[in-house]
Amino acid sequence: xxxxxxxxxxxxxxxxxxxxxxxxxxxxxxxxxxxxxxxxxxxxxxxxxxxxxxxxxxxxxxxxxxxxxxxxxxxxxxxxxxxxxxxxxxxxxxxxxxxxxxxxxxxxxxxxxxxxxxxxxxxxxxxxxxxxxxxxxxxxxxxxxxxxxxxxxxxxxxxxxxxxxxxxxxxxxxxxxxxxxxxxxxxxxxxxxxxxxxxxxxxxxxxxxxxxxxxxxxxxxxxxxxxxxx
Numbered sequence: 001x002x003x004x005x006x007x008x009x010x011x012x013x014x015x016x017x018x019x020x021x022x023x024x025x026x027x028x029x030x031x032x033x034x035x036x037x038x039x040x041x042x043x044x045x046x047x048x049x050x051x052x053x054x055x056x057x058x059x060x061x062x063x064x065x066x067x068x069x070x071x072x073x074x075x076x077x078x079x080x081x082x083x084x085x086x087x088x089x090x091x092x093x094x095x096x097x098x099x100x101x102x103x104x105x106x107x108x109x110x111x112x113x114x115x116x117x118x119x120x121x122x123x124x125x126x127x128x129x130x131x132x133x134x135x136x137x138x139x140x141x142x143x144x145x146x147x148x149x150x151x152x153x154x155x156x157x158x159x160x161x162x163x164x165x166x167x168x169x170x171x172x173x174x175x176x177x178x179x180x181x182x183x184x185x186x187x188x189x190x191x192x193x194x195x196x197x198x199x200x201x202x203x204x205x206x207x208x209x210x211x212x213x214x215x216x217x218x219x220x221x222x223x224x225x226x227x228x229x230x
Contacts, residue, residue: 007203010072013065014200018193021062028055030109033133037122044116044125052113056106063102069200070095073150073160076203080157087156091149098142105135140175143192147172164199171195 028051031043074088112120112128147168154165171191 006072006075010068010076011200011203013067013072014069014196015204017062017065017069017200018197019062020065021059021193024055024057024059024062026055027058028052028106028109031129035126035129037126040125040129041122044113044120047113047116049110049113049117053110056110059106060103063099066095066196067099069196070146070150073199077150077153077157077159080154080159082156082158084153084157084159087149087153091146091153094142094145094149098139098146101135101139101142105132105139108132108135140178144172144175144177147175147192147195160199164195164202168195 029047031040035043070092074092077084077088108128109132112125112132116125149172151165151168151170151172154160154168155162175192
């Protein structure tokens with residue numbers, strides 16, 4: 001029973017990860033990636049601190065959803081024909097690291113918004129923005145490690161469709177290579193999010209589809225075994 005519940009919650013967390021993340025982002029929003037002094041000053045003067053903090057909270061919930069998804073995936077890939085515990089463990093460690101590095105970035109943004117209401121030198125504000133963007137850019141490398149490790153574990157063990165494993169390997173490698181350029185320089189971080197969303201969605205709805213097929217087969221067998229009557 002516990003495994004059945006966990007096999008529901010893990011994929012569902014992956015399915016909700018991207019929508020909740022994007023909802024938080026749409027609520028609080030950021031200034032331009034590399035804002036001019038005038039744009040940043042205007043953004044800081046008009047941003048609603050309460051709304052921004054709420055959006056940060058929602059986005060943080062989305063970030064945390066990757067943990068149960070990764071835990072479920074860890075257990076799933078280890079059920080394969082070959083031992084894949086090493087890359088699966090690397091995926092778990094990278095996931096915990098990514099969450100630990102990602103969550104404080106928005107708190108830094110929230111601090112910037114709070115201090116701006118009391119007056120803040122634009123050069124100091126630009127420095128904080130640059131630090132936040134550089135920190136976020138480096139999380140792309142860790143995100144790449146998550147995808148690469150997951151992909152290797154999937155391809156090696158075969159417990160999950162290998163197409164998803166190879167997709168994870170390719171996305172993970174390119175995310176790691178493009179990390180020094182900044183995560184915002186390529187769409188690969190979004191592809192990583194989409195991969196989690198796709199795998200989570202597939203395994204969220206697949207059990208229901210399987211039960212329907214089994215039920216249909218059972219009904220067909222019963223129907224075929226009934227004697228003909230007049």
